[in-house]
Amino acid sequence: MTILLALDASSSACSAALLRRQDDHPDEVISRFELAPRAHTRRLLPMVDEVLDEAGVAPAELDAVAYGRGPGSFTGLRIAAGAAQGLAFGLDRPLLGVSTLQALALRAHRHHHYRYLVTALDARMGEVYAACWRCDRGRVEPLNAEAVLPPERLRLPEGHDDHDWVGVGSGWTLRESMPAETQVAMSLCLSDMDAAAEDMALLAIEAFAAGEGRAAHEVQPVYLRDQVAWRKSQ
Structure with missing residues (x-):
């Protein structure tokens, strides 16, 4: 059995999903999704707690953690990256970044x-x-x-x-x-569809099975436009 947690804050939506996969059984996915502009910091970790509680899974039972690595909202990406890296580092689990x-x-x-x-x-x-x-x-x-x-x-x-x-x-x-x-x-x-952690979990579990999980500090957000902060200050 593989249990993977995914979270995302790359857009106006905030989401978390737990995916449980075992041979000869359909994937079990428990998720939370909410349009929460400017509330990612307040909502993301409670969503993680909710999906873990509903699944009856303790954090130590996770095999991997994933998050929406971007591109997307710069603030949201940093929030998700910080939460995901903290979980993966604290649990000593591999981390996977998923393209938004x-x-x-x-x-x-x-x-x-x-x-x-x-x-x-x-x-x-x-x-x-x-x-x-x-x-x-x-x-x-x-x-x-x-x-x-x-x-x-x-x-x-x-x-x-x-x-x-x-x-x-x-x-x-x-x-x-x-x-x-x-x-x-x-x-x-x-134009009104947003990415969600549920789909990121499905992509991440395939990448995890292929051995693509990395140490928490090695998985960084993908901004595509790294000079945005400098350009805004001009």
């Missing part, structure tokens, strides 16, 4: 069975965090590298123009600023 954009793609795929997805998050300052994905039976394959860029430069990967694409995430509130060919290629846009 990949988790968002998995969420849309699991709930709606979409196969070709462009996940985009509003990065502020006239930019979006974005990546393109191909999904199949719970697997999420990247079709390009995650990037931060102006919405005017968001284009589909070459050779994939004929697919039925769906846009997911807050970045799609900027759809009218995107290239015309990108807008036309989208059959649907779900």
